[in-house]
Amino acid sequence: MRAARVSNRNTHEQSRHGQGKTQGQKIHTAGQGFTMNELTETDHTYPGGARGLGALCSFIRSHYSCIAATIIVLLSVGVTVGLTFINKKEISELSTIVDVLKRDLNKEQSKTAILEQRLHQMSESPDTKNIPSSCPEVAEKNGFNNQTFYVIDPDGPERGVLPMVVQCDVQEGTVITLIGHNSEARAHVKGFDGRGAYFKDVTYWNIMEQVRAVVDKSTLCKQHIKYECHRSVIFGSTDTPYAWWVTWDGRKADYWGGASPGSGKCACGQAGTCPGRCNCAVNNSTWREDSGFLSHKDDLPVTQLRFGDTGDSGEEGYYTLGKLICYP
Template sequence: MKFIVCLTFFTTVGFTSGQSTQEVRAHSGYTQDGQCSYTFVLPPSSVQQCGSGQGEVELQQIREQARAFIMVTRAYVRISLTLLSFLDNIQWLALQMRDLQSNYQELRQQNDVLEQRLSALEKNTKNTTQPDLGDENNIPSSCAEVAQRSGFNNESFYVIDPDGPDRGVLPMVVQCDVVEGTAITLIGHNSEARTRVKVTGYEDPAAGTYSKNVTCWDSIEQVRAVVNQSSLCKQHIKSYSDKPVSWWVTWDGRQADYWGGASPGSGKCACGQSGTCTGRCISPTGTCSGRCNCDANDGRTWSEDSGFLSHKDDLPVTQLRFGDTNDWDEEGYHTLGKLICYP
C-alpha cells in the first residue's frame, strides 16, 4: 500500500537585513492535482534597488533558508513513509498470526479425532476374537458370515471386510451380536454416553451453536460399506430436555429434517409422526406444532424425544446440534446409540 504524504504547516524563518531581523513566512499544502506545494512569502525589501549588493545578500539568505526548510520537510516525509510501511508490516503479521491460529485449531481438532479413533481401535483390538476361518485372505464380509462359518460369542469383536478382499475399503473391527436368531453388526462411536447440553450464550435456536462431532470406531468409508451391503441399518437417538431445539447431521454433511422414529422430510419426531406429542403450548397463536415433545419449551416440563433413525441414505449420524439453551433454566441431554446393521 502506497501513501502520499504532504506535511502541511506554517513556519517562519528569520534573516538579517541591515540592522534588523525580518521574517520569511513559509507553508505547504496540496495543489489541485494532488501534489505537494511549498510557498514562501517574502517581506518588503528595505533596499529599493534590486540590483544592489545588499539585495543579493538577502536573496541568497532566503534561498539557503528555503533549501534548509525543504530538506527538513523531505526528512519528515521519509520518516512518515517509513512509519507507514512499518505499520503495514505489523498488520500483515497480525493477519498471518490469525491464519496460523486458525490452522492450529483445525489441526488440534483433527488430532483429537484421530486420538479418539486410535483409542477405540486399541480397546477393540484387545477384545477381538477371530476364529479359524480358513483362508486368511478370505475375511468374512459381515457378522452373519462369521456366524455361518464358525459361530461367535455374543457382543465380541471381529474383523470383517464388507466389500471383499483386495478392493474398496480395508478390513475393519466391528462388534457382533445375535438378536432373535439374527447375527447383527454393531459399530460404536465416541458419543454413546449421556451428554449434558448447557453452554452459556447459545441462545439462537436456528444457529444450533452447540455441536457434538460423532467419531465412529472405523472410517466413514468403512462404515458406509457396511451400510451399503446391509438390508437394514438403524441408530437410536434421544434428547431429553425442557427447551432446546435440536437436529443431527447425516454421514455426508446434510442437516437432517427429522428425528428418531419419524420419516425423512417430515420435520417431526416420533410423537409428531404418531400424533401423540405432549406438553404445554406457549406459541403466540395458542396452537402447537405437534412436531416434538420438546417443542413445549416452557422451562418447566422435561420431555423426551427418541426413536430409531433407519433411512440408510442418511446413516451414520456424524454430528448433533442444539440451540436455545442460554437461560438459567434451559438445558438438555442427548444420547446416540451404536449403528446396528442387519444382513
C-alpha cells in the first residue's frame, strides 16, 4: 500500500464556500456579458431589444457556448448525485481518512509550534558555548521532562552541525535521546499491488547531518518498525520483496525489524518461530504482524517506507514506525 508521498507529504486543505449567482449578477461568456435581469419573463425581450422566435434563435446562437456549458454542468451535477448514492461507502471511508489526517495535522502543528518556540529561544540566547551536548548532560544540569523538547549540540560548540532539538527520557535507569518524525502514527495501506508501489518519505525534526551526529556519538541506536498484514506479504517467494525500508543514505534494506542485515527475513524467520521468512508470509485472511527493532547503526535512521501486495480484494496492511532512540 502507498502512503502518501510526505514527503510526509503532511498538507490539508480547508473547505471554501462560494456564493451562488443572484438576480442581476454578471455572467461572462466568450468576452461578452449580460445580466439575468436582461432576460425578463413579462415581455420576452432579449438583449438588444429583439423580440419573437427569430430573436430567440439569434439569442441562442450568440450565446450557444454559455448554454452548452450550462447543460454540461447540469449533466455533471446529475452524474455526481448518482455517484453520491452509489458510492456512499467509499465517501464514508474517505471522510474517516480525512478526519484522521486532520487529527495528525493538528498534532504535527502543535509539535512544530513547540519546536519553533525552542529554536527562537535558542537564537535569542547569546551563549551557545554552554548548550548541552546530549540528554545525559541535560539531566545532569537541570533535570528534564520527557514531554519537553531540548536543544543539544551533539558535536560540541562552534563546530560540526548546528544545535538541534530532541526529547529526553529514561529507560531502565539510562538517559536516552529520542528524535521524532512525521510518520509515527499508524497508517493504512490498501490499493497498491506492485512491489513497493506505496511509499512514504520519513521527515525528521532535524536535518540528516544532525541526526547522524547523534547516531555516531551513541553506543546504540534503534528504531521500531511494524507491519500488520491481511493477505499481504513483506518478502515473497523471490528475492525481490513487496515491502522494505530505506536507510539513511538511500540504500534498500534487505531485512525487517528484529532480524540481521542481509538476512532477507523478519524476526520470526531468523529465530525459526514461523514457517517462512515472516509471519506475513502465510498470506491468508488472518491478521498477522511482523515487528521488531532495527538496531544496525550504519543503516539508521529509516528515511522511506515501501509496501505492496495490497491491490486485490481483502489485501491490506497497517504500518508503524517509532522514534529513533539513542543511548549514550
